[in-house]
Amino acid sequence: MERKNKPASIPVSPSMAQPIVDLSDNILTARLPTGDSVTVYLYGATVTSWKTSNGQEQLFLSQAAALDGSKPIRGGIPLVFPVFGPPPKSHATGQLPQHGFARNSHWEFLGKSTSENVGRKADGSVKLDFGLSSSMLDPGVQKKWAYDFGLVYSVTLGKDKLECQMHVQNKGSEAFDFQVLFHTYLAVKDISKTAVKGLTSSPYVDKVRSAQTFTEDATSLSFSGETDRVYTPPAGKDGASVPLVVTENGTDSFVVTRDSLPDVTVWNGWEDKIKAMGDFEPKDGWKRYLCIEPGAVSSWTKLDAGDAWEGGCSFESKL
Ligand SMILES: O=P(O)(O)OC[C@H]1O[C@H](O)[C@H](O)[C@@H](O)[C@@H]1O
Numbered sequence: 001m002e003r004k005n006k007p008a009s010i011p012v013s014p015s016m017a018q019p020i021v022d023l024s025d026n027i028l029t030a031r032l033p034t035g036d037s038v039t040v041y042l043y044g045a046t047v048t049s050w051k052t053s054n055g056q057e058q059l060f061l062s063q064a065a066a067l068d069g070s071k072p073i074r075g076g077i078p079l080v081f082p083v084f085g086p087p088p089k090s091h092a093t094g095q096l097p098q099h100g101f102a103r104n105s106h107w108e109f110l111g112k113s114t115s116e117n118v119g120r121k122a123d124g125s126v127k128l129d130f131g132l133s134s135s136m137l138d139p140g141v142q143k144k145w146a147y148d149f150g151l152v153y154s155v156t157l158g159k160d161k162l163e164c165q166m167h168v169q170n171k172g173s174e175a176f177d178f179q180v181l182f183h184t185y186l187a188v189k190d191i192s193k194t195a196v197k198g199l200t201s202s203p204y205v206d207k208v209r210s211a212q213t214f215t216e217d218a219t220s221l222s223f224s225g226e227t228d229r230v231y232t233p234p235a236g237k238d239g240a241s242v243p244l245v246v247t248e249n250g251t252d253s254f255v256v257t258r259d260s261l262p263d264v265t266v267w268n269g270w271e272d273k274i275k276a277m278g279d280f281e282p283k284d285g286w287k288r289y290l291c292i293e294p295g296a297v298s299s300w301t302k303l304d305a306g307d308a309w310e311g312g313c314s315f316e317s318k319l
Pocket residue numbers: 085098099207228229265266267291293
């Protein structure tokens with residue numbers, strides 16, 4: 001007898017295409033059936049390429065970037081931890097290099113999970129987890145910041161979307177302070193036709209003007225010279241952070257959201273600074289990148305012994 005409201009039959013072997021993930025020579029690549037792909041170097045757990053379903057590269061990577069582990073990778077998404085910028089000499093991070101050690105340490109790949117097998121919204125995305133802990137640091141670095149920590153960095157590739165999330169754990173017996181930031185080099189076609197919306201009324205520290213604090217009055221921030229600012233935008237009405245929208249030629253090209261990250265650095269070194277950087281090629285490449293760097297850097301986050309912290313951001317490509 002035919003049953004009313006008979007449930008649809010469940011296929012015995014689901015034919016849904018799966019993401020392809022490959023790790024060779026310490027370089028991880030992941031590709032979705034939609035055509036989106038990401039490349040992550042275990043050196044620094046640096047994302048060096050993010051292509052969307054239309055095959056377009058979304059990140060700027062210098063042609064002269066050192067990819068052999070000799071110095072941090074210029075471009076993509078270098079990770080900044082546990083200090084942003086030059087460390088204050090009197091602080092516990094005082095002996096570390098600019099931007100800390102995460103971007104020039106060797107991370108391990110912890111594994112992948114698809115949205116289907118971990119109960120996330122089944123959206124066809126793949127999550128890639130990378131780990132770094134105190135015992136993996138070079139002994140010289142370990143001495144300069146002698147805390148027992150664990151980092152798990154998750155990169156989730158979805159259709160036209162990339163999410164970055166950092167989990168910081170204090171495994172030791174004393175508290176430590178840290179800063180963290182996703183130093184994202186977005187690829188743009190022409191910096192002079194690029195703008196950022198969503199920063200209006202935000203206080204910012206302008207590193208180009210003696211680190212003085214100003215309030216942003218532009219509804220759309222455009223670029224006509226060296227820009228190096230740390231914004232701390234006020235939260236929206238619902239308490240959540242307001243998304244930033246990057247526009248090119250007046251059309252939305254990226255939407256950037258932040259979760260538990262109060263700050264965002266906006267950086268373009270412009271012609272002279274970039275020309276002076278040995279690992280930045282081509283020399284007119286400054287016209288084709290804009291760093292939008294979500295982070296927690298305007299103050300220190302204190303993590304007590306045994307505690308954990310999590311924060312992250314997402315980049316959605318609209319073009
Ligand atoms: O040359 P790096 O150490 O990679 O730093 C590159 C840039 O990073 C951030 O955006 C800072 O705000 C800039 O002041 C700095 O120039």
